Amino acid sequence: MAKPQGPHPGLMLQNYGIVLDAGSSHTALYIYAWPAEKDNNTGRVEQTHSCKVKGKGISSYASQPWKAGESLTLCMQEAEQKVPNKRHHETPLYLGATAGMRLLNMENSSASDKVFQAVEKALQKFPFSYQGARILSGQEEGAFGWVTVNYLDDLCSCCVLTSMRFLSPSQGLETTGALDLGGASTQISFVSDNYDGSESPSNSVTFRLYGNDYNLYTHSFLCYGKDQVLRLALAQQTQSGPRTILDPCFHPGYTEIKNYSVLYDSPCVSGRKPQGAPENFTLRGNGSFGQCQEIVKSVFNFTSCKYSQCSFNGVFQPLLQGPFGAFSAYYFVMNFLNLTDTSIPLDTVKDKLARYCATPWDEVSYLAEYCFSGTYILTLLTEGYNFTFPSSCVYFQIKGSDAGWTLGYMLNLTNMIPAEAPDKPPLPHYVWAVLPICGKVKGQRMLLNTVLQITWIQGLFRRTKAFSQWRVHLWLKDILSI
Numbered sequence: 419m420a421k422p423q424g425p426h427p428g429l430m431l432q433n434y435g436i437v438l439d440a441g442s443s444h445t446a447l448y449i450y451a452w453p454a455e456k457d458n459n460t461g462r463v464e465q466t467h468s469c470k471v472k473g474k475g476i477s478s479y480a481s482q483p484w485k486a487g488e489s490l491t492l493c494m495q496e497a498e499q500k501v502p503n504k505r506h507h508e509t510p511l512y513l514g515a516t517a518g519m520r521l522l523n524m525e526n527s528s529a530s531d532k533v534f535q536a537v538e539k540a541l542q543k544f545p546f547s548y549q550g551a552r553i554l555s556g557q558e559e560g561a562f563g564w565v566t567v568n569y570l571d572d573l574c575s576c577c578v579l580t581s582m583r584f585l586s587p588s589q590g591l592e593t594t595g596a597l598d599l600g601g602a603s604t605q606i607s608f609v610s611d612n613y614d615g616s617e618s619p620s621n622s623v624t625f626r627l628y629g630n631d632y633n634l635y636t637h638s639f640l641c642y643g644k645d646q647v648l649r650l651a652l653a654q655q656t657q658s659g660p661r662t663i664l665d666p667c668f669h670p671g672y673t674e675i676k677n678y679s680v681l682y683d684s685p686c687v688s689g690r691k692p693q694g695a696p697e698n699f700t701l702r703g704n705g706s707f708g709q710c711q712e713i714v715k716s717v718f719n720f721t722s723c724k725y726s727q728c729s730f731n732g733v734f735q736p737l738l739q740g741p742f743g744a745f746s747a748y749y750f751v752m753n754f755l756n757l758t759d760t761s762i763p764l765d766t767v768k769d770k771l772a773r774y775c776a777t778p779w780d781e782v783s784y785l786a787e788y789c790f791s792g793t794y795i796l797t798l799l800t801e802g803y804n805f806t807f808p809s810s811c812v813y814f815q816i817k818g819s820d821a822g823w824t825l826g827y828m829l830n831l832t833n834m835i836p837a838e839a840p841d842k843p844p845l846p847h848y849v850w851a852v853l854p855i856c857g858k859v860k861g862q863r864m865l866l867n868t869v870l871q872i873t874w875i876q877g878l879f880r881r882t883k884a885f886s887q888w889r890v891h892l893w894l895k896d897i898l899s900i
């Protein structure tokens with residue numbers, strides 16, 4: 419008897435790519451896959467697996483570099499299992515390190531080199547196509563995060579509402595800005611119609627996507643990740659070298675003994691350690707959101723700006739233009755605090771946070787830093803970047819933990835972001851007519867894409883936003899299987 423016919427084997431063939439995100443707090447491995455039979459520009463890339471490396475980030479192994487390499491072994495073995503053997507040799511493997519290694523490199527470049535040597539040695543033992551380990555610049559981290567957010571196109575209801583403005587002839591189609599909060603740095607990246615890149619060239623990244631140039635504004639604030647900002651705030655409170663501090667950013671009843679040398683062992687605060695400080699100090703929480711916000715505000719410098727406008731610390735920032743997707747620690751913290759709904763008035767958000775901060779520690783007794791982190795996020799967004807809530811459309815990404823620069827980095831390095839538009843229109847025009855029907859099948863996201871596409875047909879763009887067309891193009895190819 420003839421075997422039942424399965425799908426043509428060629429149709430099942432997948433390509434894979436692996437990216438290791440060596441962050442300041444920990445390393446994570448991501449596996450991406452896309453259909454092999456489609457040309458690079460049309461297959462939808464999806465994350466098929468992720469693995470969190472046990473222990474801290476690779477920069478924490480400065481004094482025992484070999485352990486940085488060893489720490490990756492389990493996740494790499496898992497990747498060997500997850501990627502089919504036949505594809506191992508063709509699977510590119512990248513490691514990108516962010517602010518933790520940027521800081522280590524500033525502090526002790528030979529230690530950072532040794533960590534990379536150890537990591538390289540460990541990764542080369544695996545059968546994948548190793549493509550190198552390096553530190554990403556802050557601009558790259560911001561820009562690739564933006565590519566990911568726009569590629570994922572995982573828009574929430576907040577932005578569906580905002581999509582109404584896509585129909586306005588004066589506004590043009592918008593890309594989604596990206597907000598990434600790490601432990602040691604934070605990035606903001608967006609396209610603003612009023613920004614041509616000339617005012618502050620170091621904040622400008624140009625992308626050629628589908629025949630159009632995008633001028634992206636991006637800035638990475640080193641030391642403004644949530645873990646380093648906590649050091650800045652504690653440094654602010656310990657300048658006189660006290661033995662005890664009453665810290666409003668921690669719950670009442672919370673007590674912790676902190677070591678001065680450990681606190682000041684970071685380029686973000688080094689040189690500020692008080693002379694003659696004792697070995698330790700005791701941190702006692704008193705849970706006051708208002709006072710905590712005052713301390714957090716004091717780590718931002720709003721006084722000098724040599725540009726037409728600035729966010730903080732004298733850094734140029736053009737007019738905000740949204741929507742924005744906020745991911746990584748933005749999502750972890752706001753999700754934990756049940757504050758991801760940005761349609762809530764700002765005062766209500768502050769009330770909720772104030773109540774959380776004032777909750778006695780014995781009623782929380784779990785992860786002490788969320789009051790501080792929530793206060794920092796709110797202050798960074800509203801005072802630092804000047805978002806106004808609820809009118810600014812910032813959405814905390816549901817798949818927050820998995821959005822980040824890694825996908826954009828891989829898309830770029832594997833040339834999967836087409837720089838040029840195809841010679842002919844991606845699909846004949848009659849196909850657009852079926853869109854409203856398709857739109858109902860997959861719900862919200864489809865509906866939004868429909869809006870984008872119709873807007874395109876009607877020629878309502880002030881200028882062509884080919885990146886969105888590219889997304890729609892990918893999606894159409896997907897659902898129509900062409």
Ligand SMILES: Nc1ncnc2c1ncn2[C@@H]1O[C@H](COP(=O)(O)OP(=O)(O)O)[C@@H](O)[C@H]1O
Pocket residue numbers: 440441442443444475516517518599600601602603604643644645746747750751
């Ligand atoms: N479940 C979680 N809840 C709260 N914070 C988290 C959670 N998981 C990760 N984080 C935080 O997210 C941040 C991730 O930063 P990371 O990517 O390691 O640093 P960077 O991007 O600055 O190099 C860290 O501050 C880490 O503590």
Ligand SMILES: [Ca+2]
Pocket residue numbers: 441442516599600601746822
């Ligand atoms: Ca990160």
